[in-house]
Amino acid sequence: MKSVTKLLSIGLLSTTAAFAQAQVNEIRVWAAACATCHGTEGRAVPGMAALAGQPQRAIEQAMLDFKHGRRPATLMHQIAKGYTDEQIAQIAAYFAAQKP
Numbered sequence: 610m611k612s613v614t615k616l617l618s619i620g621l622l623s624t625t626a627a628f629a630q631a632q633v634n635e636i637r638v639w640a641a642a643c644a645t646c647h648g649t650e651g652r653a654v655p656g657m658a659a660l661a662g663q664p665q666r667a668i669e670q671a672m673l674d675f676k677h678g679r680r681p682a683t684l685m686h687q688i689a690k691g692y693t694d695e696q697i698a699q700i701a702a703y704f705a706a707q708k709p
């Protein structure tokens with residue numbers, strides 16, 4: 610009985626890890642859509658806003674402001690509308706964790 614519990618918990622653990630990995634991959638796909646303009650993993654070419662290593666809150670706030678029309682933009686208001694607030698928080702966390 611004890612070993613069954615052990616096996617079960619190992620199974621649960623690896624499922625959780627696989628789920629977490631799948632989620633990370635999904636966030637990478639969202640973030641890749643920003644690379645065209647903001648550079649690979651947010652390391653932008655000079656003249657373009659770099660996202661890598663910026664505070665999560667700053668990126669998230671900027672995206673939410675674009676999305677809700679609180680900050681004027683040429684493109685970002687359109688782009689930001691394509692993501693839920695939850696996705697924006699995750700994308701912001703992703704870029705904040707990248708090396709500038």
Ligand code: HEC
Binds near residue numbers: 639640647668671
């Ligand atoms: C087609 C080009 C393009 C893409 C794709 C793009 N951006 Fe932008 N981004 C811009 C431009 C241009 C600005 C300046 C504001 C404006 O005019 O829209 C900007 C500004 C920003 C800013 C504010 C930066 C600052 O320091 O002021 C953030 C944050 C941002 N983008 C995040 C993102 C994220 C996250 C993605 C992907 C989901 C993304 N952008 C995709 C072009 C792009």
